[in-house]
Amino acid sequence: MSDNHTHVQEFFTARAADWDSRFPDDGPTYAAAVAELGLREGDRVLDAGCGTGRALPPLRAAVGASGIVVGADLTWAMLEAAVRAGRDQKGLLMLADVGALPLVSGSFDAVFAAGLIAHLPHPSENLRELRRVVRPGSTLALFHPIGRAALAARQGRQITPDDLRAEPNLRSLLSRSGWRMTSYVDEDARFLALAVRED
Template sequence: MTDDHTQVQEFFGARAAHWDSRFAGDGPRYEAAVAAMGLPPGGAVLDAGCGTGRALPYLRAAVGASGTVLGADLTQEMLDEAVRAGRDRHALLLRTDVARLPLGTGVLDGVFAAGLIAHLPEPEGNLRELARTVRPGGLLALFHPVGRAALAARQGRRITEDDLRAEPRLRPLLADAGWRLLSYVDEDSRFLALAAREEPHARP
């Protein structure tokens, strides 16, 4: 296991027990972000870096009882909290690295990822792995329940030019990983970038 993985596990493991209570009001924003994906009934979707599983009930509602919902996270304590909250009723939970998913190629209709991109050790390669699992035309939703400026203020820092979520950086990063940015919203109440999986070899 890499140092990056260990740091992520230590960070989230120490905060897992109080995560939901700390961010208790975020549910409607998660619901709206999932709705924006327009997932098909009966479809298959992955919550990559699902944490305590706050998106899982909304993902299940979107694809229905006949659909497939997977929640993947590297931190066992987060998955334990998801089970404690009963969210394992909505999805199959996997303790796995989203950079090496135990999934076939093109099997998903979409990937939902809340707060994930900031914790990816190799963003382009990791986003390419997510693209591998999604059918052409399927969607990626990069979400955060507050925007970049609000998050930076919460953390006592300034937004820097190397912020991966800045549109001028995110658009080419996604394109190099096999995604086409469709829409980009960065406001105080949410960050949501929607991207479509490109056809293989569609780009020059």
């Protein structure tokens, strides 16, 4: 396992137990972001880096009983927190690295990824792996329940021009990884970039 993986696991393991209680009001923001994916009854959706599974209930509601919802995360403690919250009833939870997913190519209709982009060890390669598991024309949602400026202020830092989530940087990164950005929103209350898998 790489040093980056170990760091990510340690970071989230230490925070898993009280993660949801630290951000109790994010539910509607997650639901609104999921709505932007345009999922239909029976669709198959992957929640990449699902954490405690906060997106699983709205994802399940969007695809219905006939759809498939899979949540993949690198950190066991976050998946355990998802189970404690009962969110394993909304989808299949999987301990997996989004950089090497044990999933069949072209098997999903969409990918939802909350707070994932900043934790990817190899963003271009990792986004290509997400592209691999969806069919052509599928949508990727890169979401965070707080915008870049508000997050930087919370963390006591400044946004720099090389920020991966800055629109021109993210658009270029997605393009190099086989995705075409279709919308970009960076407001205090949410960050949401949508992209479509190019054929």
